[in-house]
Every structure is written in C-alpha cells, then in structure tokens.
Amino acid sequence: MVTPALRIELLHDLTAAGERLEAIAERTGGSQSSEAAQRVDAIIEQVRTQGDAALLELTERFDGVRPDPLRVPPAELKAAWGRCPADLQAALQLAHRRILDFHQRQRPADLSVTGVHGERLGRRWRPVERAGLYVPGGRASYPSTVLMNAVPAKVAGVERLVMVTPPGSDGRVNDTVLAAAHLAGVDELYRVGGAQAIAALAYGTESIPRVDVVTGPGNLYVTLAKKAVYGRVAIDSLAGPSEVLVIADASANAEHVAADLLAQAEHDPLAAAILLTTSEALAAAVPAALEAQLQGHPRAAITRQALEDWGLIVVCPSLEDAALLSDRFAPEHLELQVERPEPLAERIHHAGAIFLGAWTPEAVGDYLAGPNHTLPTSGTARFAGALSVETFLRHTSLIQFNRQALEATGGAVLALAESEGLHSHAESVRLRLG
Structure with missing residues (x-):
C-alpha cells in the first residue's frame, strides 16, 4: 500500500495564521476534556476511599497488569x-552532571533586611519534605524525565523522593528508567500511572505516602488529575501535548528544520510542529524533507497524524512578523534558525525555552543541555516557566519589630485597621503602645 503524501497546512495570511495558532494552542479543550474530567474525579475518589486495592484494580483495568507489590525493590x-x-551509563552520567550543575546555580538566597527603625524583615527558603515525581510510560520510556524532575528536588533538599510510573505490558518498569532513578537518588518507586497515581500521591495509600508537591508531565488524565488535586498538594504545572515552533530565514537548512519538527511530532498525535519563515523557498522545501524523513520512520503513523492535524507552515513578510506570531502562540520550545538569533531572542517575550542558532536542536534541551525540559505548554508560557529548584521550595516571611519600630508605624496601622472596621487589629497595636 502506498502512503499518501504528507498534507501539512501552508499559510501566507498572517490573520489566518494567528487564528490557526490559537486553535492549535487550544487543541485539548472541549467536550473530550469535560468527559475525561468526570472519569478522573471518579478515579480519584476510588483511590481516596480504597487505597492500594483501587490502585491494583485500576492498573489492571487500564494497563492490563496487576502490579502486586506496587513498590519496586530498591x-x-x-x-x-x-x-x-557502558555507553548509556556514560550518557546518563553526563546528562546528570550538566543538569545538576545548572540547577545548583538556581538556589535562591535567604533575604534579611533591617528597617530604618530597627525592625528586621526577611524571607527564608526551605524544601518541602516529600515530593512526588510522575514519569510517563506508555508509548515510550523517559529516563530524561526522571533526571529533570529528581535533580532539582535533590538540589532543593527534599528529604523523600517518591516516583510513580506506569508498568509495561510485562508488569515491569523500563530498565533505563530504573537506572536513571538510581543515579538521581529516587528514594521510592511505584509501578502505577495515570490519574490513579496522582491521586495516590495527593491522598496517600497503605503503600504510597502522601506528598507535598507533585511534578512531571503526563497524558490528559494525568493533567486533569493534577488539576483536581491542586490545593491538597502543590503541582508544577498543567502540561499539555508537546510543541515546537521554529522561526527560520533563508539561511536555514530544510533537512534540519524538518528533523526538528519531526522530533516533536513523534511524541504524540496531539503534538504541534510549526514553522514560521521569511523564505518561500524554505517553506516549499520543508514538506518534501519531512516526507523523505518519514520513510521508514519507526513512529511514522503517530508523527504523520500530528503533522497533518497540528502542523503548520507560515510564510511571514519579516522576522518581526514571525516574532509577533510566536508570542501569540507562546510556544513550549522555540527554535531560532536565523542568521542572527540573539537580537531576535531579545524580541521574544513568551516562550518556555529558546534554542538559538543552527547548531542548537531542541533535542539537546530535552536530554542534557542543563536547563529543565519540563516546560509550559498550550500558551501558558505567557505566565509560567520551567520546572526549577524553586518548585520544591517554600518561602516564609520573617518579621521582627521592636518598640521603636512599632511606635513609629503604629499610627498608620491604627488608621488602616479602623478604615477596614477591624477593631481588634487596631486594639492589638493600641494596647502595646499604651
């Protein structure tokens, strides 16, 4: 059977392109999410009330295996x-060193200030006690996600790292994922995934301890479960399907651009791969390069579906226009394959991570560049950033007034408290001042 030629959307009209980008950003919404949320609520309630028994039953139902015991022995x-x-060990160690080095530089310093009247003000950082790390399974194994979640938690000083991941069809966890967990210092690892794993981390079961923060990407059900339990635990973000946006000029290599678009599209049928270019010739060459690289691709069906449903090529009059469209989309990954990437990067306001120049494929960020690869998706880069050491830290304000400071500011406190009608607020200051 001959596979039909790839159909990837090509636009020249910037208004139409902006509307299409907004539709791509919202690709996981609608009635499907509403129905899935109802199923997730039922799963969470089952785990909350039935504990381990629910985890075993749900994993058998959804994954086809009964992971008894749930915990993988250390x-x-x-x-x-x-x-x-040996070569994979070396690669994991290199990635671990680079990620560790970058995240160690993120540690925030405590703040201490002495006010004009002698009062002491400060902010103190402390790690959460327990962190739950979700590592996806299913279509692929992700040892890189283990490192990207566990390393910042370790740097923050979290005492107990609890990892959950779906078992394979044989009931086992992928060897490389286990190896990465060992290297990163994961304390406990459980063979459970999906919404039921998030519920277990949020509420605790007989085997799995309740944690303080849950991090890590997952499918729609995982994301909806994180949304549902937020408030009982902290979460890192609500991750959607992966996405890349490439801005390229005539200097870009069509084969390189195509490879980078495919590198996102192969993740998931809902992954988005977008090219904004000032070159008509590049826009014409990339679809052919995509088709050539799809021949014999081990994940061709998934990749082709993603490109045909959520792929887009836009020919822009200028790089300024491309930057405006990119900011409208606020991509998870933004590649700048242009002659002068640095000035263009300064023009970008909304992106999870920016990859500058022809020698910086997004894949280096996925594995070992150093910055975290857990990034905001679906337009949330407008207000959110990457997973970081601070995700696993909490800050506490410190305030210490002496009599002089209270006497100097007490009148203002009284005025503000009385303006709000809060009698005892005012009285607590008035009694001290006599």
Whole structure:
C-alpha cells in the first residue's frame, strides 16, 4: 500500500495564521476534556476511599497488569544500573552532571533586611519534605524525565523522593528508567500511572505516602488529575501535548528544520510542529524533507497524524512578523534558525525555552543541555516557566519589630485597621503602645 503524501497546512495570511495558532494552542479543550474530567474525579475518589486495592484494580483495568507489590525493590534500581550498557551509563552520567550543575546555580538566597527603625524583615527558603515525581510510560520510556524532575528536588533538599510510573505490558518498569532513578537518588518507586497515581500521591495509600508537591508531565488524565488535586498538594504545572515552533530565514537548512519538527511530532498525535519563515523557498522545501524523513520512520503513523492535524507552515513578510506570531502562540520550545538569533531572542517575550542558532536542536534541551525540559505548554508560557529548584521550595516571611519600630508605624496601622472596621487589629497595636 502506498502512503499518501504528507498534507501539512501552508499559510501566507498572517490573520489566518494567528487564528490557526490559537486553535492549535487550544487543541485539548472541549467536550473530550469535560468527559475525561468526570472519569478522573471518579478515579480519584476510588483511590481516596480504597487505597492500594483501587490502585491494583485500576492498573489492571487500564494497563492490563496487576502490579502486586506496587513498590519496586530498591535493589532492583541498583541492578538495573548495573545492567545498563557502558555507553548509556556514560550518557546518563553526563546528562546528570550538566543538569545538576545548572540547577545548583538556581538556589535562591535567604533575604534579611533591617528597617530604618530597627525592625528586621526577611524571607527564608526551605524544601518541602516529600515530593512526588510522575514519569510517563506508555508509548515510550523517559529516563530524561526522571533526571529533570529528581535533580532539582535533590538540589532543593527534599528529604523523600517518591516516583510513580506506569508498568509495561510485562508488569515491569523500563530498565533505563530504573537506572536513571538510581543515579538521581529516587528514594521510592511505584509501578502505577495515570490519574490513579496522582491521586495516590495527593491522598496517600497503605503503600504510597502522601506528598507535598507533585511534578512531571503526563497524558490528559494525568493533567486533569493534577488539576483536581491542586490545593491538597502543590503541582508544577498543567502540561499539555508537546510543541515546537521554529522561526527560520533563508539561511536555514530544510533537512534540519524538518528533523526538528519531526522530533516533536513523534511524541504524540496531539503534538504541534510549526514553522514560521521569511523564505518561500524554505517553506516549499520543508514538506518534501519531512516526507523523505518519514520513510521508514519507526513512529511514522503517530508523527504523520500530528503533522497533518497540528502542523503548520507560515510564510511571514519579516522576522518581526514571525516574532509577533510566536508570542501569540507562546510556544513550549522555540527554535531560532536565523542568521542572527540573539537580537531576535531579545524580541521574544513568551516562550518556555529558546534554542538559538543552527547548531542548537531542541533535542539537546530535552536530554542534557542543563536547563529543565519540563516546560509550559498550550500558551501558558505567557505566565509560567520551567520546572526549577524553586518548585520544591517554600518561602516564609520573617518579621521582627521592636518598640521603636512599632511606635513609629503604629499610627498608620491604627488608621488602616479602623478604615477596614477591624477593631481588634487596631486594639492589638493600641494596647502595646499604651
């Protein structure tokens, strides 16, 4: 059977392009999400009331295996590391070193200020006690996600890292994922995924402890579960399907651009891959390069569906127009394959991560550049950023007034309290001042 030629949308009209980008950003909304949210609520309630029994039943129902016991023995993590080929061990160690080095530089300093009247003011950072790390399974295994979640938690000083991940069809967790967990210092690892895993982390079960913060990407059900339990626990973000936006001029290599678009599209049928270019020739060459690279691709069906549903090429009059469209989309990953990427990067306001120049494929950010690869999606880069050390920290304000400071400011406190009709607020200051 001959596979039909790839159909990827091409636009020249910037108004139409902006509308299409907004539609792509909202691709996971609608009635499907509403129905899924109802199912997630039922799953969370089942786990909350039935604990481990619910986890076993739900995993058997959704994943086809019964993971009894739920916990992977710590010795198995160490054994998996030993089974790792030497070249893969070296790659994991290099990634771990680079991610660790970058995140160690993120640690915020405590703040201490002495006011004009001798009062002491400050902000103190402390780690959460327990963090829950979700690592997806299903279509692929993601040891890189283990490192990107566990390393900042370790740098923050979290005492107990609890990782959950779906088991494979054989009931086991992927060896490389186990090896990465060993390298990163994960304390406990459980064979459970989906909404039920998020519920277990939020409420606790007989086996899985309740945590303080839940991080890590997942499918629609995982994302909706994180949304539902937010408030009982903290979360990092509500991650949607992956996306890349490439801004390219005539200097860009069509094969490189195509490869980078495919690198996102192969994640998921809902992944988005977008090219904004000032070059008509590049816009014409990229679809052919995509088609050529799809021949024999091991994930061709998924990748082709993503490109045909959520792929887009826009020919822009200028790089300024491309930057405006990019900011409207606020991409998770933004590649600048242009002759002078630095000035263009300064023009960008909304992006999860920016990859500058022809020698910076997004894949280096996924694995070992150093900055975190857990990034805002679906337009949320307008107000959110990457997973960081601060995700696992909480800050507390410190306030210490002496009599002089209270005497100097007390009159203003009284005036403000009385303006709000809060008698005892005012009285608590008045009694001290006599």
